Amino acid sequence: MKAVIIKSFGGAEQLMIGDWLTPEPSDHEILVRVKATALNRADTLQRKGGYAPPKGASPILGLEMAGEITAIGNKVTKWKIGDRVCGLLAGGGYAEYVTIHEDIALSIPSNLTFQEAAAIPEVFLTAFQALFLLSDLQNNEKVLIHAGASGVGTAAIQLAKAKQAEIFITASKGKHAACANLGAHHAIDYKTENFEQVISEKTAGLGVNVIIDFLAAPYFQKNINSMAMDGRMVMLALMGGWKVQEINLLNILRKRIHIKGSTLRARSLEYKIALVQAFKSEFWNEFATGKIHPVIDSVMDWKEVSDAHRYMEANKNTGKIVLNIN
Numbered sequence: 001m002k003a004v005i006i007k008s009f010g011g012a013e014q015l016m017i018g019d020w021l022t023p024e025p026s027d028h029e030i031l032v033r034v035k036a037t038a039l040n041r042a043d044t045l046q047r048k049g050g051y052a053p054p055k056g057a058s059p060i061l062g063l064e065m066a067g068e069i070t071a072i073g074n075k076v077t078k079w080k081i082g083d084r085v086c087g088l089l090a091g092g093g094y095a096e097y098v099t100i101h102e103d104i105a106l107s108i109p110s111n112l113t114f115q116e117a118a119a120i121p122e123v124f125l126t127a128f129q130a131l132f133l134l135s136d137l138q139n140n141e142k143v144l145i146h147a148g149a150s151g152v153g154t155a156a157i158q159l160a161k162a163k164q165a166e167i168f169i170t171a172s173k174g175k176h177a178a179c180a181n182l183g184a185h186h187a188i189d190y191k192t193e194n195f196e197q198v199i200s201e202k203t204a205g206l207g208v209n210v211i212i213d214f215l216a217a218p219y220f221q222k223n224i225n226s227m228a229m230d231g232r233m234v235m236l237a238l239m240g241g242w243k244v245q246e247i248n249l250l251n252i253l254r255k256r257i258h259i260k261g262s263t264l265r266a267r268s269l270e271y272k273i274a275l276v277q278a279f280k281s282e283f284w285n286e287f288a289t290g291k292i293h294p295v296i297d298s299v300m301d302w303k304e305v306s307d308a309h310r311y312m313e314a315n316k317n318t319g320k321i322v323l324n325i326n
């Protein structure tokens, strides 16, 4: 099969389409002819050599895909050849074929294209896990979602809206309207405004109940200061750095704050199956009705994969960048 190969770790120019061994499904796996995949920030890190795939995962980039089943493992009972599926991968999405466990694959609702379906798994499962399984977001609570216009951010806004949360986001100014259209109530331009101050003003000094953070070091103190009593914060990335020089811990104790870190890719198969099944029962129907939808910034041919990576690294996207795999 054809797949995107990393010639050697480095810039986006290192990506090329080359030959790779077609994977074979094991007993409980299905083989999918991939029609579309989508970019994630992690792909750019892996391309540079800074994010090795977990043990046993494909070294090919790509954490999600949508396509059609072309073969099934001996013990697969839930699927048949020709079914349209999408799903979360630990790697291997930037390729013509990929295998996935039968319980991780999701059936694509008939109203969604392969491109739309490919834009769902990684960011919606990450957002679902962070908001509900890790932060226990309750109806009508206040949530701050940093990088609100990112793939994960645009998913998180929609899921939080479904719980009638009051949503604060940070993003560059040009992306505020898109976030508001998805359901964000307060958009903060992190380049010109101090989010801690804005949140204090808008919450009468009480703070937000939940924070979904990707920036880490530069936001750590402000995040703690922006939380309400019994607040919960989930750290999903370290985009701004991982070392804090000086920190005042007082508010963690005083406000009984919970801080969690999470990565999804390296979790066990059992964990991922439970996550997918929980997400499916709570939200999958909302995609069929159109109440929740993947936010697609752009669709490119996979021959343009280098340009797609450059576009993401320039922070130009609002939502997902999808690659068509022809």
Ligand SMILES: NC(=O)c1ccc[n+]([C@@H]2O[C@H](COP(=O)([O-])OP(=O)(O)OC[C@H]3O[C@@H](n4cnc5c(N)ncnc54)[C@H](OP(=O)(O)O)[C@@H]3O)[C@@H](O)[C@H]2O)c1
Residues within 6 Å of the ligand: 039, 040, 041, 042, 122, 123, 126, 146, 147, 148, 149, 150, 151, 152, 153, 170, 171, 172, 175, 190, 214, 215, 235, 236, 237, 238, 239, 240, 262, 263, 264, 265, 312, 315, 316, 317, 319
């Ligand atoms: N831990 C996990 O399980 C997990 C899973 C999935 C993703 N992630 C992580 O989540 C992050 C988002 O991933 P993604 O694929 O959704 O990213 P993405 O679509 O590439 O979006 C990232 C966005 O972050 C924004 N940003 C940069 N600096 C910012 C700042 N200081 N404040 C607010 N926003 C800022 C940029 O938009 P602006 O124009 O607004 O600056 C940029 O477009 C990545 O770091 C990724 O590695 C973690």
